[in-house]
Amino acid sequence: MRKKTARTERDSGVQDTVVLATLKVIGRMGLAGVTHRAVADEAGLSLGAVTYYCRTRDDLVDAALQSAVDREARRLEALSARLKQDDFTTAPQWIEHLGRWYADELKDNADVHLACYEAFLAAARSEKHQQKVAALQQAWERTAEVALTAAGISSAADRAGIFVAALMGILLEELALPRRGTFARVSSKLTRLIEGWT
Known part of the structure; x- marks a missing residue:
């Protein structure tokens, strides 16, 4: 594990490092895998640095989600x-953009997206996570409404x-069964979904 100086550990960027490391742990092992030691190892920080920024395991989970x-x-x-701003004026343009966007996202930031699904599961088990999940759901639906209207x-x-x-189910499948051709599958399924929606 790479050692950090006390000055580096006090740097404002350390908190972001702790959160990102927690997301990676969640992505690999789920919420049950989150411990201060696991996050410290993932982040390359001392256990004390992680504990300083998030005193409890719940603090780590909450901050990451x-x-x-x-x-x-x-x-x-x-x-x-x-x-x-009318960048996309037809449904196929939007679907193509969305498909490419998520194909790149699932390739480069799968941990973050897995954490979003973990947030949904956490909300199903505890009311304290429901507000943040509701905000995410509303953001998804607002964007979809704008896009469908524009198209x-x-x-x-x-x-x-x-x-x-449908999109959430498709992305969950891609996360669970990662393989080549994500863009084509996502785009094809979403295109078939909205056929006839005119």
């Missing part, structure tokens, strides 16, 4: 803003929830 949810919500809001889909508000439910 909140970070994953916040990150995804910010990215969805950015995509929504692009859609409002000329009728009843976009009603269909946004259906689209998001």
Whole structure:
């Protein structure tokens, strides 16, 4: 394990390192795998540094899940803003962009997305996680509604929830069964879903 100086451990970036390491642990081992020692080993930090920023295991889990949810919500809001600027005017354009976006995401940031699903499971077991999960769900549905509207889909508000439910299931399958061709599969399934939604 790479040693850190006390000065480095006090740096503001250490907290981000702790959160990212916790996400990686969650991605590999689930919430049950989160311990201060596991996070310290993943981050290359001393146990004391991790404990300083997150005193309890629940603090580690909460910070990591909140970070994953916040990150995804910010990215969805950015995509929504692009859609409002008419970058995508047809459903195929949007589906292609979304497919490529998530194919890259699942390749490079699978841990973060696994943590989002862990957040949903945590919310099913504890009310304290429900607010953050509800915020993420709302961000997904807002973005889907904007996109469906921009693509000329009728009843976009009603269909946004259906689209998001399908997308979440598709992405979960890709995470559970990683293989080549993610973009083609995601795009094909989403395209088939919205066929006839005019």
